Amino acid sequence: MDPERTDVPPDRPEQAMPPPRPRWVKALGIVLALVVLAIVVMAVAGGEHGPGRHVPGSGSPAGQAPPAQQDS
Amino acid sequence: MKPAVRKLALSAHLTVSVGWIGAVIAYLSLGFAAVSTDDTETVRAAWIAMEITGWFVLVPLAITSLLTGVLMALGTKWGLFRHYWVLISFFLTLFATVVLVLHMPTVTKTVVVAKQVEGAALEALGGDLFHPSIGLVILLIVQVLNIYKPQGMTRYGWRKEHSERRP
Numbered sequence: 001m002d003p004e005r006t007d008v009p010p011d012r013p014e015q016a017m018p019p020p021r022p023r024w025v026k027a028l029g030i031v032l033a034l035v036v037l038a039i040v041v042m043a044v045a046g047g048e049h050g051p052g053r054h055v056p057g058s059g060s061p062a063g064q065a066p067p068a069q070q071d072s
Numbered sequence: 073m074k075p076a077v078r079k080l081a082l083s084a085h086l087t088v089s090v091g092w093i094g095a096v097i098a099y100l101s102l103g104f105a106a107v108s109t110d111d112t113e114t115v116r117a118a119w120i121a122m123e124i125t126g127w128f129v130l131v132p133l134a135i136t137s138l139l140t141g142v143l144m145a146l147g148t149k150w151g152l153f154r155h156y157w158v159l160i161s162f163f164l165t166l167f168a169t170v171v172l173v174l175h176m177p178t179v180t181k182t183v184v185v186a187k188q189v190e191g192a193a194l195e196a197l198g199g200d201l202f203h204p205s206i207g208l209v210i211l212l213i214v215q216v217l218n219i220y221k222p223q224g225m226t227r228y229g230w231r232k233e234h235s236e237r238r239p
Contacts, residue, residue: 018227018230018231019224019225019230021156021224022156022222022223022224024222024224025156025160025224028160028213032164035206039206
């Protein structure tokens with residue numbers, strides 16, 4: 001098989017046991033876990049984290065009621 | 073999957089996936105415009121444009137990217153659960169799509185408020201930079217995984233390959 005081709009899985013020699021989890025998977029898992037943890041901490045500590053925190057009626061204590069429209 | 077069909081599916085997947093990344097960057101530019109100007113009409117226009125871009129570009133691209141990705145995985149020898157880069161790409165894309173779909177109603181509500189308020193209240197709406205920024209990082213991780221396809225077979229993939237190789 002052409003080693004330059006990346007559109008098909010590589011050939012694998014026979015292995016008696018399943019391969020160990022690659023280091024890059026563990027590293028990426030740690031990074032993503034830290035990101036998720038940071039988001040959870042932000043959400044718990046700060047309430048709503050998106051633009052909804054400024055939207056009235058969204059349940060956030062930071063929400064502000066819009067002024068009544070005075071169209072004439 | 074036949075080669076011609078596979079290439080068509082791959083073309084579709086690449087188009088919508090890279091298009092999704094471009095649309096997120098465009099969405100972010102609107103958000104930055106909203107936070108960097110004092111002009112009321114510009115802020116409102118940016119938010120209205122973000123809502124339209126979100127519902128009519130980002131959401132369709134995200135769903136299509138997810139579906140074509142699954143189609144590509146299941147229709148080729150890579151499979152959906154056999155290789156870590158495919159598995160992680162799938163779950164990150166699924167996560168990004170779900171968060172996007174759940175987030176857009178908040179954007180719509182914010183646009184309603186943006187059309188009504190002025191001054192400090194309008195400024196307080198910000199520019200919705202958090203979600204698309206995280207989303208962009210996730211999409212770039214998925215893109216890198218899809219290009220480099222780092223080696224690593226899951227236990228399931230290893231078992232499947234061994235069972236397929238047995239005479």
